[in-house]
Amino acid sequence: MSDIEIARAAKKRPIQEIGAKLNIPLDDLLPFGHDKAKVSEGFIKGLQGKKDGHLILVTAINPTPAGEGKTTTTVGLGDGLNAIGKKAAICIREASLGPCFGMKGGAAGGGYAQVVPMEDMNLHFTGDFHAITSAHNLLAAMLDNHIYWGNDCEIDIRRVAFRRVMDMNDRALREIVCNLGGVANGFPREAGFDITVASEVMAILCLATDLEDLERRLGNIIVGYRRDRSPVYCRDIKADGAMTVLLQQAMQPNLVQTLENNPAFVHGGPFANIAHGCNSVIATTTALKLADYVVTEAGFGADLGAEKFFDIKCRKAGLKPEAVVLVATVRAMKMNGGVKKDGLGEENVEAVKAGCANLGRHIQNIKKFGVPAVVAINHFVTDTEAEVQAVKDYVASMGSEAILCQHWAKGSAGTEELAHKVVEIIEGGSAQFAPIYPDEMPLFQKIETVAKEIYRADEVIADKKIRDQLRQWEEAGYGNLPVCMAKTQYSFSTDPNLRGAPTGHSVPVREVRLSAGAGFIVAICGEIMTMPGLPRVPSAEAIRLNEAGEIEGLF
Incomplete structure (x- = not known):
């Protein structure tokens, strides 16, 4: 069967x-x-x-x-x-x-x-994922609306850091241009979609301890930056309360x-x-x-x-x-x-x-x-x-x-x-659990600790701008956050074809992102897809209702 x-x-x-x-x-x-x-x-x-x-x-x-x-x-x-x-x-x-x-x-x-x-x-x-999708996109809509009605927060529209999401694999939406169609539709800018499970709202819901903690974390989401590079938060757009309402159930x-x-x-x-x-x-x-x-x-x-x-x-x-x-x-x-x-x-x-x-x-x-x-x-x-x-x-x-x-x-x-x-x-009673690095360790050292202790890499390669960014976040009070390594799941290395237990490899950090609401720093190592595409023959082609009204093809 x-x-x-x-x-x-x-x-x-x-x-x-x-x-x-x-x-x-x-x-x-x-x-x-x-x-x-x-x-x-x-x-x-x-x-x-x-x-x-x-x-x-x-x-x-x-x-x-x-x-x-x-x-x-x-x-x-x-x-x-x-x-x-x-x-x-x-x-x-x-x-x-x-x-x-x-x-x-x-x-x-x-x-x-x-x-x-x-x-x-x-x-x-x-309906949980639908609620998360709706809450996330409410913030995206309120962000563009804030910019349209005068941009009181002085957001640099070249530095909007919040994309939209949907719970579907759709490569056509990875990179888009939005707000086209003239003055009435806002200021054109580059944007894109991620899949709902990649949303920071999803990570927040899964780490929040109660509704009060949820609203606080949602308020801490960074939606963009001003020309002086200072962050603008969800709470500045006043979306955190309504998002919490959507996520209550x-x-x-x-x-x-x-x-x-x-x-x-x-x-x-x-x-x-x-x-x-x-x-x-x-x-x-x-x-x-x-x-x-x-x-x-x-x-x-x-x-x-x-x-x-x-x-x-x-x-x-x-x-x-x-x-x-x-x-x-x-x-x-x-x-x-x-x-x-x-x-x-x-x-x-x-x-x-x-x-x-x-x-x-x-x-x-x-x-x-x-x-x-x-x-x-x-x-x-x-x-x-x-x-x-x-x-x-x-x-x-x-x-x-x-x-x-x-x-x-x-x-x-x-x-x-x-x-x-x-x-x-x-x-x-032999368990003596402890995380592999302490909260107070510098952020780049945390990345190095995971790369060397868990992946058995010899080194972490990161440009000066990445190291500078991590130091800036430390100075802004985010230094105690854990790091969330984003790399291929198929190998200890960043090369998905390198099976077994490789040693002597390097871990290149291409980009770092601050998930201030979820409460971690994402270190992106290699190419990571946040909006998958459908394969040549998607499973959806075989999913249908049979004559008895039962679903077939889900597996």
Whole structure:
């Protein structure tokens, strides 16, 4: 059966029953139909004095075309923990429409380790992304309107720093000219669109602790600069209040369920390149008050996702992860070992061994944050015993353990061994989490620390104007912010074709951006796309309603 057929056959329980598993009262669940709901702001505020559960991060090796299955493993582990008698919940990101209609497909897990309703989650869901798109574009409209009606803030229209967004892949909108058509339409200028998940408003919603914090952060968004290079903020345009109103409901976490009727919070979805790539702080902190074990994930491989989870999300939200599950596949090891995609079905133990260097690098990096790691080998039917054993032996030589997981085919029965191991790690109490650099470290040194410690680069290359810009931000009071590295997800280096565990490379910083509302400095390394395009044959061509009115083609 395909993923969507399995999801369609799910025996879902009413969302009120799922909420009851976490002791959420009926009046504090705001239902969207029968199988999804938002958790009320008032209920969340009332949880503040409760003790936190244990936080587990699921991350992965660098992604390859062979596939890793990070979300599938997150869901499978959550179900596995519940199956061995633990009160567990999962926290994942919402899916963007752009990739769903492009080439990535959905983001709700797969096989018998899925979150449902899968179709809703991959389409409009509860409207959060639409609200973020609207709030972002309200500010863009008010910015151009401010300039049109006299420009009291004296914004230099050559230095407008705020683009528009939409939740779709559309390369035609990457660079545009707006305000054409004469005096009545404003002052012509160059502009463009990003995809909604790249919006600073998205990053802000996912880092804000409550509505008051949300409004403050929105007010801090820099929309442009004056001729003297001084910044103009969203609050100067007086858009922060109305944006908060548009985002009031979107700030409330969404509760859904796994195929095994266990609770899942699905909320927020910032880009893992240009932003921090984690689900919302408010969903994670709420889940920690309601469950004994919370399984969450971070975008792309551990060099991007886990590093940002630790250095940005955990630092800012005061979270203390106690275990990391690092997802790998035999297929991906073979690809890292030089095997082409069409040869992945054939046994090649030597290629597996050669490709394990990438996995080993991630294990070493995670240990630098003081959090113990276990490797989950996401099983494919073509994997042979010798290949699986090669991965297990390699991981053992790194001082960790690898466990074969078959959640895609067996659901929780395929992750019970992993669940027991994670509980054992947490009960061992060996986690001593700390970010990899302190707040007070200079900004360029923070960039160097990530590049050298995590990517194993020899140097960071940056023009004088970039270093000067970082110093200016330090003088303006932004020196304590963490850095958010924007680079390719496919390699430790900035070259997407350089697989394995490269050393001796350089990290060129092409540009730095201040996300003053979100609260981090973005260092852009190489070419990073903030508005994807559709592939030659987009997934949208296969998506349709069948004769029964059911959606087909989402996967």
